Amino acid sequence: MLIAEIARTSGEVAGTSGRKAKVTALAACLRAAGPGEAATVVAYLSGELPQRQIGVGYASLRAVPPPAAEPSLTVPEVDAAFTEIGAVSGAGSVARRRELVTALLGRATRAEQDFLIRLLAGELRQGALDGVMAEAIAAAAGVPSAEVRRAAMLRGALGPVATAALADGVDGLREFTLEVGRPVKPMLAASAPSVEEAFAKLKAEAAVEWKLDGVRAQVHVRDGDVRVFTRTLDEITARLPEVVAAVRELPVRDAVFDGEVIALRPDGAPHPFQVTAARTATRTAKATEPVPLTVFLFDVVHLDGDDLLDAPGAERSAALVRAVPENLRIPRIVTADPAAAKDFFADAVARGHEGVLVKSLDTPYTAGRRGAGWIKVKPRHTLDLVVLAVEWGHGRRQGLLSNLHLGARDPETGGFVMLGKTFKGLTDELLAWQTEKLRELAVREDDWTVHVRPELVVEIAFDGVQQSPRYPGGIALRFARVLRYRPDKTAAEADTVQSVLSLASGR
Template sequence: MLIADLTRTSAAVAATSGRKAKVTALAECLRAAEPGEAAIVVAYLSGELPQRQIGVGYAALRDVPSPAPTPTLTVREVDAAFTEIGAVSGAGSVARRRELLAALLGRATRPEQDFLIRLLAGELRQGALDGVMAEAIAAAAGVPSAEVRRAVMLRGSLGPVATAALGTGVEGLRAFTLEVGRPIKPMLAASAPSLDDAFGKLKADAAVEWKLDGIRAQLHVSGGETRVFTRTLDEITSRLPEVVAAMAELPVRDAVFDGELIALRPDGRPHPFQVTAARTATRTSKATEPVPLAVFLFDVLHLDGVDLLDAPGADRNAALARVVPEALRMPRAVTGDPARAKEVFDEAVARGHEGVMVKSLDTPYTAGRRGAGWIKVKPRHTLDLVVLAVEWGHGRRQGLLSNLHLGARDPESGGFVMLGKTFKGLTDELLAWQTKRLRELAVREDDWTVHVRPELVVEIAFDGVQRSPRYPGGIALRFARVLRYRPDKTAAEADTIDTVRAVAPVLD
């Protein structure tokens, strides 16, 4: 398959806002892919690289050679070139990567160059996020979309699932199973503005659990060894010996647990989120003794040879309670009484935690989806939004990137809807950090604004939502302020525009 085919498909997908039309265009392209190309095609049209990072920054994309007159560049050739560029290291590596990139782009036509540059810059905003692409894979292979979603949940990646679906259909998809030691996508929660709203959606007794301000973790135990993965499926086992030690005490042979890791003070109240996040960061300071993380498990997905993904929430919790002592389990109460639920909520907040999760007792573990089975309730309006751009500050913030442009995901188009700007809540430390990080994500800039790849998630508190003709979505956040950045979340896990409308009434 030629890169020109992907370029045309990308343009067609970007030109329509309809989800069905996007799926149709993507599916047609996938059907035309040769065996072995599907994973690459899915990655590129999702705006990603199979290699993830190849060491090509914004500066390397500025000088583009003259384009080729006709399209000849294939998908496989581009993938091989990206792999070669990513493997370059050592002295002179920057110059060598630029040389290889220039050679590649010199073989591309002007539209192909534009496509590849936007792909490398993370600017392929065409509305083909995971949900849309999963539907396209199902349509291309002629299989139920539910089968594709489940396979993606279990494999954690769209590429291998596309290869299986297009190759052997449902049979290939059902070959993906939960494997101890390989992380799966975590189940996500919807939001509700109050406990009454949450219980109104579930219409039954439910589990009310504390919601901690920690790091979501998936813990795999096999043969006495524990591996720890983040919600983005990255392994962090070597950084958390105290977590591994705690899991070693459990009477299990093979298991997969879902839980939260958090740094607690001696009185049991949480440290600031940054303290917890620092323990899971790639680089940690050796100047001070690291603060240990406490383990709070709230779900079990596999236990000693038995998969529990499809079991009701009540059954999974019973299995969890059989093998995990209360000290390592998330505090919870099962009730249909709003007054009792309020007691759990008040206790969690009083101890410095975020709020509660209200969980259905019947729902299976639907990983990777933000369904109605789990609902989070916080004492204030907060959203996880994506930084789309940022403006240079002035006065005491001169030379720093300050005013953030905030966007919510649009599940219909696959893009982002801008909800306003804010520079409030930023400490000097955060300002310095975001200036460095956002420059790394920059794709273009002018004298005032730096536009960035939509990757960085930030938690925003706000007082309400008001109508606004200034922004395409017609609404804007009132008194938005930064609480913290969420490096543990991807842009695909940010809140949607539908969630924004649901958590707070729109004020005139």
């Protein structure tokens, strides 16, 4: 298959908001893929590389050679080129990777260049997320989408599932089973603005658990061997010796647990998220690390020979209680009273945690999907910030100013301190409006970014503040999204960086 066909499909998918139309276009592309190409095609159309990271940054993508006149690049050729680029290391590696990227782009047409650049830059946002892609694989192979979703859950990736579905149909998909030692996709939670609304959705007695600001950890145990995986299914066992030691003491032969690891202060309050993140990012660690991690388990999907994926939440919870002592389980209550749940929520937040998860007692473990069985509730923080610059969008947002650079006011200098970027929360109407407005405020621009006069105030919702060396203020907003613009406010009325710092230091 030619890369031109994938680029054409990507443009078609990006150009429509209809889910059915996206699925139809993706399925047609998958049917045209040759033997052995399906997994790579799925990765590219999902905006991912099978190699994950190959060391190519924006600097390597700025100098684009003249495009080829006719398409000739094939999927296997590009995949091989990415593998070669990722394998470059040592002295002169940056220059060598740039050479290889330039050579690859020199063989691509203009449309292919645009697609490959966005793919390498991680900017291929076209609406082909896992749910849509799973439906497309099902349509291409003529199999039920439920079979694809379950196989993807058990295999942890859609690429191999597409290969099996297209080659062997349902029989191929049913070859994927839960294996201790191979991570499954984690179950995800929907959101609700309040505990009362979460209970209204479930309409029944429910479990309410602390929502920790830690790192998701899927823990596999087999005959004393412990392995730990992240929510992205990367193994981090060697980085968590204290977690491995704690789990190894459990009275189980083989098990797969779901949980969270978090760095706690001596008084039990959580450290800022970046402390936990830094520990889990360290390649090797010792059990005597100055900031140890604590593991809290909240679910079990396999226990001593029994698969529990399809068991209701109450049954899985009972199995967890039998296997795991209270000090290693997430604090929780079971109640039908929203008022009791609200008190539990307030206590969790007062202790420094993110909020709560309200969980159905009947729902099976539906991995990889944001279903109605788990609902997260968090307090919402908002700030009025100033737009300092904005980046051009890609895909459906091509030609629109999309990714906002956000700044807080610094009364001491009279300037603004950048706190991060966001393109989330923007409706089509807001995108069109801000593109026109920010072009009017532009003072300079380059290929990617339009810098503007700091006049436009925007109300931003976010989940928390974390330390970040990436920005001048040393802090950044977590999960920032646009709520609305505030034309009624001037930049002089925007929130100050001091108020943001107080949020970062507060518990």
